[in-house]
Amino acid sequence: MIRTFIAGAAAALFIASPATAQSAQERLDARYDRALAAGYKALMLCSAISIAERNGTTRTPESVHAMELTGIYPKLDPIIRDLQYEIVRRPSGQIAHVAVAWAEDMPHTVAVNYGVDTGCSVLPPGSPEDMSNPGAPMEGAVEKAVISNIGNDKAGGDLSRQLNGTVSPAFDGTYGEGTRTSAVLVVHEGAVVERYAEGYDAHTPQRTWSVAKSIAATLVGAAVMSGEHDVQDPVGINYWRSGGRSDMRNTITIDHGLRMATGRYSDTPGNRTDPLYWGGTTVDERATNWPIVHKPGTVYRYANNDTLMAVKGIEEWLIHYPPQEFFAKLGMDHTVAETDIRGNYVLSSQVWSTARDLANLGQLYLNDGVWNGERLLAEGWREYVSDPSGPQPEGTQWGYGAGWWTFRRPEGNAFEGIPDDAFAARGNRGQYVVVVPSRNVVIVRRGEDMVGTRFDIAAFTRDVLSVLNDK
Template sequence: MPAKKFISRIIVLVIVFLVVAGIIYAWQAFPIISGYGAKNLASAVFVQHRDVATVLKEDLGEFPFTIGKYTVNMNDSSVTGSVWGLAKRKAIYRSGLGCTLINDITEEALRKQVYQLADTPTIQLDSLSWPYGDQVRDSAPGGINRPLLQQAIDHSMHAQKDGKSTYTRAMLVVFDGKLVGEQYANGFDEHTVMLGWSISKSLTGALIGVLVQQGKLNVDAPAPVPEWQHTKKQKIRLKDLLQQTSGLDFEENYTKPSEVTNMLFKSGDMASFTASLPLKYEPGTEFNYSSGNSNILSRIIRQTVGDKDYVAFPYKELFHKLHMYSTLLEPDAWGTFIGSSYSYATARDFARFGLLYYYNGLWKGEQILPKDWVQQSVQPSVADKLKHYGYQFWLNGYDKKDPSKRMYPDVPNDMFFADGYGGQDIYIIPSKKLVVVRLGLHTIDENLMLKEIIQAIQQ
């Protein structure tokens, strides 16, 4: 065969390969892009009441979401996303439930679902002192360098990454139970609910703690997952799910089609999706951070309290007791809260949640969580080599790149935190009497942020 003809065939084969690979990638990725955009724009518009143009510019203003087209329908409270007219995905808003992507179910069936919502107590928070209400006194406890604290907050509010704004939207500092620092970006304030992303995992972990306190669950017992009976997966304990050592073959990678993106944006029943995955490791032997584990926990909560009481349960037994009245958990199409990712609350309500753990699960004289729950929550598993994760909370363990150093070298070792994508964080530092909330679109240098705040607290 002449060399020229051979080269031509090679070029054709390469082109065919690239076209086929592109089609396969588009088939896998486009529904994720359109689903992500539709779901998050829907919640931003109908839950947060934000301006569409601003959300498109900030939250969906980077590739690959810029190749999507998102249409808001105010008449039926929905958003439809697509990529070049393909892979259409629709998210609908329902009062009291937030927004849900339509997956593995018809829109008609989804809209017909009926849930018993919790009644919100008629309490005037403006008339109650913090943390039980929103009345904040100007006087602050001693030992605070006010100018230095404000400077630390300003640095975080205006932090940049690669020359671009990180869009820090809220900063809140609680010292010794007192709200001593608070600032918001333009368009946001103390009444704005914000997406917590994986802060949701810590909320889910707390709800498991509530059920343990009520004697309905045991963390050392096998996880009550019906599909796992009489299989190797029946060895997975509730504790393994909490500590991210279930052994399930789950990849937490948001840069490509993976288990986490397929679960969040293609699956209607996220817990079942994850529960069906094969074991990659022996349960309890390997740490593998997985949003899927958290959604299995969420379904365990549902099975434990029953469908009738499930939707109201988090509010009656946790959020409303803490006066976290802004908090919203969003369900998947099967009606199970997306315990890994979709929670909304004001910065103040996220801080109240942090205070619950600061106070060891005790609130207004009621032991909401078991007395030793927080202590258990900050103990890493034997499988966690970096010692950086407990019961759905991150710990100030060791740095992944340099295990000889702490993740946050300038922050006390007893710090633990709820951490969400993009830098949604609730930091609890008992030794410094601090709870710090930072909410934004992109991560900042949190070690520097906390270092500066600690320096302003002169105990």
């Protein structure tokens, strides 16, 4: 049965003003926004609830509406919560799909739960709902055990007392008015302190957003470690070639993709990839075909598509060694890397993980790529990803390495109290993993910050380090 979150609410209007006052383009754009909002809602409900249940905890549609579906992109925010939806489950109780109604003359937009280790994918508009085959069982355990090597609880008690005056303010808006912190976890010399907001716990997954880019860089490091790839390898798209000449895009390397320096055009700042994320298109359809406007390796342009090209460079390796295998080695059993409908990993954003799992990721880098005595990342990989040696972003104190942000730029470090070797994964809505090798510290902050609010991770990092320095 199709439901709407707001009781008794009718479907939102297709347009914001009378049709006679709108041009054909405005009507088309309004319809497009509704289509994207439907995909956004279907995927968020499907992923948040099904992956939480996979991890042995729960999320309700109401909690997803209150957190993931509030304070989002301005064009979609007024639309998304009123869209009617239906959650369809298999006989086992696992979610088969989520369907969202958005147009009277179009089928519902559907996000399908394809498996416990690959999460949900949005189908193209117009796809039939029964593509999820809801009557069939889905293999795989519903609950995974927590496996963590991030520290010990006894030592964590001392650390908790030391950091209480710093960690608690992370939840009350001290580090950003209006921010909504869901989890904070700090690891220091084997001790751990973690705190959660009401409704969240150690099993609760959240979308990593662009922290996934740092996870992508980590998987590239594993592929390099295998000996099957090198960062200077061409991505291998194999565009036009004729008479000894070639499309310059053929010179794009994995390194260029990781450093946001492929030289390709992107149509919006930050390279919004809504058709891929919410519209049911695929990586191949959306991310690979943009034209080149700069020589690769010469200009920085933050782009989801660049990370997806780096991943494209190791896609054959990922067929044989999927992300879930790597996560299992790290004890990241509550992490799911989702794909598009053709099985391409959307590792620019579409990963769901917990604070503990992300702390394990940070600890891997503290260990210089070694986990439980096994080298998982190529030797020197930490220095590679945290070296801002390529072209750099403008208008910010942050530098950029290879899939990770750095607290220093080539010209120096503007962040007082934060060591030069510190680097971070950063994602939309306040997702952060900070690694400080010289201080043996990992800091994870999860949130659902609304548009217009921002958690000051640099100030929080500085304050945590200051307390630990006084230890």
